[in-house]
Amino acid sequence: MKLALVVPGGVDRSGEFRVIPVLLALIERLARGHEVHVFALQQEAVAGRWELAGATIHNIGERWTRLRAIAAIRAEHRRAPFDLIHAIFSGSCSLVAVTAAKLLRLPSLVHIAGGELVALHEIDYGGRRLWKGRLREAVILRGADVITAASAPIIDALQALGLKAQRVPLGVDLQAWPPLAPRTRGATRARLIHVASLNRVKDQPTLLRALAVLAETGLEFQMDIVGVDTLQGEMQRLARQLGLEQHVHFHGFKTQRELRPMMEGADLLVMSSLHEAGPLALLEAAVAGVPAVGTAVGHFVEWSPAAALAVPVGNAPALADAIQRMLGDEELRLRVAATAQSRTIREDADYTALAFEAIYLRLLGDTSHVSDCTG
Secondary structure, rough: OOOOOOEEEOOOOOOOOOOOOOHOOOHHHHHHOOOOHHHHHHHHOOOEEEEEEEEEEEOOOOHHHHHHHHHHHHHHHHHOOOOOEEOOOOOOHHHHHHHHHHHHHOOOOEEEOOOOOOOEEOEEEEEOOHHHHHHHHHHHHHOEEEEEEHHHHHHHHHHHHOOEEEEEEOOOOOOOOOOOOOOOOOOOEEEEEEEEEEOOOOOOHHHHHHHHHHOOOOOEEEEEEOOOOEOHHHHHHHHHHHOOOOEEEEEOOOOOHHHHHHOOOOOEEEEEOOOOOOOHHHHHHHHOOOOEEEHHHHHHOOOOOOEEEEEEEHHHHHHHHHHHHHOOOOHHHHHHHHHHEEEEEEEHHHHHHHHHHHOOOOOOOOOOOOOOOOO
């Protein structure tokens, strides 16, 4: 098959910075058995083209991005026809993918991977905040042949809109991020980790306030916060105001190679998001043998209480209580870690690639074979 994938970015030339690891894992596996062209809307400001993970990346760049992306797909289709078009993320990606598919009379697939279906007005986030976004999603998603999403809460949100969807989690590459058995805590001081960009959706104020509650109880802990700071030091200032200087360390962006030893050294992943389709950090922690506590979004909803502990969104005291519960019960912590790891390994990057390929073949009416996209 010749496949067109439409993505917002996450496919940098370096293969290491400004990338989405699960997306690269999917592309690499699909490219083992198919010709894959990835149309990145704004990976770079200027249009360009390069090879990555066995696929050809077409970066569209700024100015009239959606129109030029549709034109680029049509131009590549004229060179050699595509079999289908697949958007990873809705919004602009699905608009490009479904429109191009309609023009070329091809099947289309849209994967919901972010905040396309939410309206968080207090932080100006979500694809359904404005009437234009709601109209676009209503029209475009109904025009797609298949809709998929990473977790059950997103499937439920789609069903509430009258849209049928299939669950396809974006799995971890176990070759690049190998499993490590859950480990008992060795030190008195608990090692916590939070992996996410510093932004409004990840709600780090709730995280920091939960940590302040823990500090007041006398719990000995260190929190490592890993992620790009988009808030210009606001969270660091809040940490100082809460008296957390001795407990919280901000590390900024880390590559996967740099992140791995930090994850392996952690006793617990803590997430505080207002919304997630995943998150990837939960899956990576699980593979590395680290259990998680977080707000009731995405996979946390699916996994709690057997494979993670989930608390209400925005509730710092509840988050602090869940952290204390996990750290205070070693049998629980190890049991949750083992269950989470088992689930994540079952739904790894190979699983994701095979699930999408099965959908492709069904759309094309070809069930006679499946290529060895997992190697």
